[in-house]
Amino acid sequence: MARLPLVEPKDAPEAVRDALERLPVQLNIMRTMAHAETCFRPLLRLGSAILGKQSLDADLRELAILQIAALSSARYEWTQHVPIAQGAGVR
Structure with missing residues (x-):
């Protein structure tokens, strides 16, 4: 809530x-x-x-975000970034 x-x-x-x-x-x-x-x-x-606007590739950036979300039990961040990661080519 x-x-x-x-x-x-x-x-x-x-x-x-x-x-x-x-x-x-x-x-x-x-x-x-x-x-x-x-x-x-x-x-x-x-x-x-x-x-x-950074030099980090989108797929690597999203993998890093998902890794931190998983380690932090950040469900909202995970839920928001899975589709972004998939759009960046992460499978």
Whole structure:
């Protein structure tokens, strides 16, 4: 059960709403993180840099994320990243 309600884009401040609406996929984790209004857009830039603008190949990155998720019993992270890993070629 979530401890915080999900931020509805229509109810969010303009900058947060715009950032949420530009996301290619509407993940609940992002709608939860949107409660941190002043940190939300910088967080998105950090996530973009980590996931898309590094020299680590996508399949290796996703294997590392899944390994840490398994070791940490992080079910949410595992559930979110299995399809991403499969899309990156991990079988």
